[in-house]
Amino acid sequence: MTTTDWLEELQAERPRLGRASTAGRVADVLRTRITEGHLAPGTRLSEEDIGAALGVSRNTLREAFRLLGHERLLVHEFNRGVFVRKLTVDDVRDLYQLRRILECGAARRAAERLASDPSYADRWATLVEPARAAAEEGQAAAEEGRWVDVGTANMHFHQAIAALAESPRVAEAMGHLLAELRLVFHVMAAPQAFHEAYLPDNRRILGMLEARDLAGAEAAMATYLDAAESQLVEAYSAG
Amino acid sequence: MTTTDWLEELQAERPRLGRASTAGRVADVLRTRITEGHLAPGTRLSEEDIGAALGVSRNTLREAFRLLGHERLLVHEFNRGVFVRKLTVDDVRDLYQLRRILECGAARRAAERLASDPSYADRWATLVEPARAAAEEGQAAAEEGRWVDVGTANMHFHQAIAALAESPRVAEAMGHLLAELRLVFHVMAAPQAFHEAYLPDNRRILGMLEARDLAGAEAAMATYLDAAESQLVEAYSAG
DNA sequence: ATTGACGAATTGTTCAACAATCCCTCACTC
C-alpha cells in the first residue's frame, strides 16, 4: 500500500469528525487506524499530508500526535517527525512482564478482597460478568470464523480480569498495554491461530473465577502468559 | 571492554542529546513547580499569563499542557482551561491500590526470578543497591532535619523496589504514580512526621531484600501500604 | 430570588511565516 493510498482512505473517515475536541477526534481516527493494522509500524506520519487529508491544521495535528505518543502508539523523534511505533523483542518481553504484574496482581487483590470485604464478595457475580461475556464472544466469533473478533474478544477478556481490581488507573494502564500489543499481533504470520489457541485457557480461567478459585486462576494466567510470551517472542524474532 | 560495550554505553547517553524541545522543557519547569507544591491543586493555569512569563507561544505551551495532562498532574477541561490536579479521596485509594499491585508485584516477580534465573540472582546485590542508597539517604536527611529530602528519599526507595522488575514500563508507571502522590502530600498538615514515621519500615524491608527474603518483604510492604493509605485517607478527609 | 440577555475574557483552531534541522545528492580527495 502506497502513501497516497491510505491518505485517500483517511479522507473517507473525515465525516466522523463532528464533535468534541478536534485534536482528540483526530487522535481517535489515527488510533483505530494504527491498532487495526492499516498503518504499518515504522511508517512516518507527515504533518502536512495527514493534516491535509483530515482537514486540520498542523498545530491541531501535532496535539493529536502528542496524545498518541504518550500512549506509545507513536514515537516522536525530534526534528524528524512521528512514526508508528515499531516494537522490539525486548518491548514484547516488557509488555508481558507488565501483564503478569497487572493481571496476576488484580487477581491477587480480588482474592484478598473476596476474603475480607463482604460487599465486594456480594458483587462478585457482576464483577465476573464482563469476563464471561468476553469469553463467550470469543467462542462465538471463532465458530463463525470472525478471526479479528476473536482477537478483540481475547483482549476484552484480559481487560475484564484487570478490571477486577476496580481501579481506574489499572484499567487505563491495561488498556494502553493491550493497544500496544495489537502492534505486535499485526506483524505475526497467523494471528488467527494464535488467538484461537487460547480460547480453552480463557474458558478454564473463567471457570475458576466463577468458582472463586482465585489462586488457581492466578496460576493458570501465569502459565498462560508465559506460553503466549515465548510463542510471541519466537514468532517475532523469526519475522 | 569490547566495541559493542562502548556503543551500548553511548546508547544510554542518548536521551541527553535529544533534549532540545521547548515544549518538553516547559513541561519540566511546570512539573517540578507542581510536584514541589508551589502550585496549589485546583489552580488554573492561564495560557496567556504563563506563556508570557516563560516567554513561549500559546501553541508551544499547550503542547506542554498536554504532556502534563497525560501524566495526570493537570486536568484539562474543554473550553475552560487547565488546572492543577486536585485529588479526591478515591484517587488516594486508587493510587494505593496501584502501588500494592506494582510494588508487591515487582517483589513477587523478583522472587520468582531469584529462584529460576541465575543471572538475575547474580546481579541481586547491584539491583538492591539503589534501595539501600535511598534508605540511607532518608536516614541522613531525617537526622539533619531536611524534611523534604526525607520525602523524596522515601519515594526513591519505593521506586527502587519497583525497579526490581527491571521493566521500563513498570518504572515509568511508578514514576507517574509517585508524582501524583506528591500532590497528596502537599495538602497534608505534617508531611515531615508522616514520612519520618516510615523510615524504620523501610530499613526493615531493606534488610529482608538483602537477605533475599522476598516473601517477607512483600508482606511487610503490604502492611506498610495499608497503614500509609488509611493514615493518608484519614488526614485527607479531615482537611 | 430567578431568569435571561449582554459583553468581556479565555480557550479552540487555523493560517502564514521563518528558523532550525535532517537527508539526499554530488562533487572532491585519497
Added chain:
DNA sequence: GAGTGAGGGATTGTTGAACAATTCGTCAAT
C-alpha cells in the same frame, strides 16, 4: 571505490496574529 564535505530541498519546531466558540460574571427585568 570508499570516505569526506558542501550545497540545497524538504520537513519539522516555534512563533505571532487572527477569528470562532465558549464560559462566566454582570445587570436589568420580572
